[in-house]
Each structure stands twice: as C-alpha cells, then as structure tokens.
Amino acid sequence: MGFEQLVTVDTHEEHLRTVNYLASTARPAIVIAGNGMCAGGRIVNYLKAMLGDTRHNVVFVGYQGKGTPGEAIQLHGPSGGYVELDRERFDINAGVHTAKGYSAHADQVELVEFVTGMKEWPTQIRLVHGEAAAKKVLGNILSRKYSLEKRPLELFIP
Incomplete structure (x- = not known):
C-alpha cells in the first residue's frame, strides 16, 4: 500500500x-x-x-x-x-x-431486470438472501414474469 x-x-x-x-x-x-x-x-x-x-x-x-x-x-x-x-x-x-450509493445490494426492479435481461433465463432460481416478506414478493413477481412469457421456472425460497 x-x-x-x-x-x-x-x-x-x-x-x-x-x-x-x-x-x-x-x-x-x-x-x-x-x-x-x-x-x-x-x-x-x-x-x-x-x-x-x-x-x-x-x-x-x-x-x-x-x-x-x-x-x-x-x-x-x-x-x-x-x-x-x-x-x-x-x-x-x-x-x-x-x-449512500455504495451498497452491493440491488433493489427488486434491478433483480428482475437482471434475470430477464439474460440471453437464456434460468429455469431454477433460489432466493436465499433478504427478509422473508421481500423474498416472497420478489418470488411472486418473477413467477408472474415467467408465466407471462410462458417460460418454465422452479422457484425455491428456503
């Protein structure tokens, strides 16, 4: 240094x-x-x-x-x-x-955009970090997006 x-x-x-x-x-x-x-x-x-x-x-x-x-x-x-x-x-x-502005955390919109912006959407997603209620909401949003696009998704929220 x-x-x-x-x-x-x-x-x-x-x-x-x-x-x-x-x-x-x-x-x-x-x-x-x-x-x-x-x-x-x-x-x-x-x-x-x-x-x-x-x-x-x-x-x-x-x-x-x-x-x-x-x-x-x-x-x-x-x-x-x-x-x-x-x-x-x-x-x-x-x-x-x-x-402010130094967090490595992404918000809900950024996470959904990250997943749906992939060339190939993952068929399995595990939401393992964050508060239970927030993970549930994010899971619901992802499930709806996948359903609307008629894409398969196995969602795990331990």
Whole structure:
C-alpha cells in the first residue's frame, strides 16, 4: 500500500491494543473495520470503546439490516440513543453518518431486470438472501414474469 501512515492490524492481540490505544488517546484516526451489520467481529470492539465519545464518528457504507446493531446505531444514534452489543447497553454520543450509493445490494426492479435481461433465463432460481416478506414478493413477481412469457421456472425460497 502507498499510504505512509497506514497501519494494518493482523492479530487479535494487536487489534485489542489498537482499540485501547485509540479509545484512551485523543489522536485522530480512521478505522476501517468491516463487518456488515455490526453484529460480530472486530467492529464490535471499536464500537463498544468509542460510541460513547463525541470526538468519534461512525460512517456506514451501505445497507444495515432490520433488527441489527448497525440499524439501531443508524436509527437511534442521531438522537442520542443507545445500542445493545453483546447483551450490554452502549450510549451513542458519537456522530453517525451513512454514505449512500455504495451498497452491493440491488433493489427488486434491478433483480428482475437482471434475470430477464439474460440471453437464456434460468429455469431454477433460489432466493436465499433478504427478509422473508421481500423474498416472497420478489418470488411472486418473477413467477408472474415467467408465466407471462410462458417460460418454465422452479422457484425455491428456503
């Protein structure tokens, strides 16, 4: 990498030292700690250590699923709320921001266009990611499209 001040953290021990160092000093830092919905992984330690401090900001890039800690931080952070992490309550005093336009998720229309835009439409589709109600609606839309075009479809929604 070409960033002179870039520090990578490879081990769990280094990670914990870094969290403690950043939480106890006023040094500026940008921490990139990915874990989707803030439900596990290294991000949880950073959040526990820093959410209560107004000097810090949390920037979400992308979607946070319903009922996840990430969604709770997005919803309640701006109003000085709290989030539960590992069954413990943490007040949110840090700034909370969401950068739009970086999600890898497609909406319903984009998914249908993706499937129907294929040279050969798949004859089997498995909807395995997302909320149950949304998968059901998407499945119904795809079934109708296939039916109107008189194309065979085996649809699976586990």
